[in-house]
Amino acid sequence: MVVGELAHERDVIIVGGGPGGYHAALRAAQLGLAVTLIEKEDIGGGCLNKGCIPSKLFTYSGEKLAEINEYSHLGIETSPILFNINTLQSNKRNLINQLQEGMKTKCKKHNVELLKGTAYFLSDEKIGFENGDQYEVYRFKHAVIATGSLLEARKGYHMDHVRILDSWSITKLNEIPEKLLIYGNDYIALEMAFAFQAFGSKVSIIFEQEDFEFDLSINKELRRILKKKNISVMRKARLIEAAIEENGVLVTLEEREATEKQFFSHLFVSTKQTPNIKNLGIERIGVETTDGGYIKINEKCQTTRQNIYAVGDVTEGQSLAVKAIKQGKTAAEAIAGILTEFDLRFLPLVAHTSPPIAAVGMSEQEAVQKGHSVIVSQIPLSSNGYSAINRKKDGFIKVVFERESNRLLGMHMIGNGAIELISSGIISLEMIARDEDLHFPLYPHPSVNESLLEAVEAIKNYSSVITSF
Known part of the structure; x- marks a missing residue:
């Protein structure tokens, strides 16, 4: 095809088939728009193929493996348990293929044209598409950039993805590390630490920060649980370099200005993600970026070119x-002329650890720093009836209220059911709920939900309230 001779006409062109781009495509098609979705690799993007789904499969497997040893109290007798990581890898590939096919089926059902190849902007109304020798030009009314992120390389070591691993390669291992060092304190680092400890690895965690990134109470409980599982934690420490040797990795660590060398079979490094926008040609069409390299958008996900949107990483x-999912749907609705916007104020933070962690809104310390007079209540799951049945007693539910108005400011949980239950906190914060709004409804019995009710009820009894500040 000669460039400029013929261009396919589309209402919306979406570049990137990860969570943001995929949901933008479906929503736009549902709203009657002609949509083409272009993905360079496999539909689902990094989330389905490398990140979210593989890592959560590993954490789920680790959780179930750990639970098996506790089934005897239910009268379930088990023979010696064997774990086969190759079987898990096979299941991972089958799961990814199954979910990919499901996404393709949905695209077909909603008449979303799905193309595999690279795309780049020729102008603010044309995109070039390439797949091998094939080259096409698409003219669009609107475009959505949803190309995700890349993992940033760290200095001091070579990431070979065999001995030194990142969040995309650790779930490709075909062997269980004998001695695994986790470098990082975010949710991905924690998930991998818990999963591989359950698989049988001796796990250590080091990170440069003062503590983990949750509410101080959760951090304290998390450190207790890690110690209980024999996972060592070294805070305010730095990984200076790592050298790959025949049977492992020799690392140089710095703590309190003293350095030491330690040997591990494997090293996992939790790496920063950077926006994947090179070679898109956005600079030639006036799409502006921030100093950090991210695409500038407004509350409707519009870039500095009004007909071009950006979502996700x-x-x-x-x-x-x-x-990404919320922004993708927002962009599609804005393109269709619907009054919409996204707001990340109450973005939940979750970790599929064992037990899981979930939080939304302000932590206790954040609320105080912002000038709120707070009432805080924390109820341990050890007092919950259903936790006694399933013997998952670690953790608690913590609520943070503003003293004067009794308005909910934050909800923080660590324990069985936390990730599902945090939706109650998200909805409550969005509705500007007060204590009575959470106290009035009925809670199923027996269930972990009752601990949330107890936490809310406790704020009326100031003598039982935790007041750290």
Whole structure:
């Protein structure tokens, strides 16, 4: 085809088939728009193929493996348990293929044209598409950039993805590390630490920060649980270099200005994600970026070119699928003329650890720093009836209220059911709920939900309230 001779006409062109781009495509098609979705690799993007789904499969497997040893109290007798990581890898590939096919089926059902190849902007109304020798030009009314992120390389070591691993390669291992060092304190680092400890690895965690990134109470409980599982934690420490040797990795660590060398069979490094926007040609059409390299957008996901939108990891904020999905749908609705916007104020933070962690809104310390007079209540799951049945007693539910108005400011949980239950906190914060709004409804019995009710009820009894500040 000669460039400029013929261009396919589309209402919306979406570049990137991860969570943001995929949901933008479906929503736009549902709203009657002609949509083409272009993905360079496999549909589902990094989330389905490398990140979210593989890592959560590993954490789920680790959780179930750990639970098996506790079934005897239910009268379930088990023979010696064997874990086969190759079987898990086979299941992972089958799961990814199954979910990919499901996404393709949905695209077909909603008449979304799905193309595999690279795309780049020729102008603010044309995109070039390439797949091998094939070259096409698409003219669009609107475009959505949803190309996700790349993992940033760290200095001091070579990431060979065999001995030194990142969040995309650790779930490709075909062997269980004998001695695994986790470098990082985010949710991915924690998930991998818990999963591989359950698989049988001796796990250590080091990170440069003062503590983990949750509410101080959760951090304290998390450190207790890690110690209980024999996972060592070294805070305010730095990995200076790592050298790959025949049977492992020799690392140089720095703590309190003293350095030491330690040997591990494997090293996992939790790496920063950077926006994947090179070679898109956005600079030639006036799409502006921030100093950090992210695409500038407004509350409707519009870039500095009004007919071009951006969603997900290419925009500022945490690299989370929940953010990308919301922005993708917002962009599609804005393109269709619907009054819409996204707001990440109550973006939940979750970790599929064992037990899981979930939080939304302000932590206790954040609320105080912002000038709120707070009432805080924390109820341990050890007092919950259903936790006694399933013997998952670690953790608690913590609520943070503003003293004067009794308005909910934050909800923080660590324990069985936390990730599902945090939706109650998200909805409550969006509705500007007060204590009575959470106290009035009925809670199923027996269930972990009752601990949330107890936490809310406790704020009326100031003598039982935790007041750390």
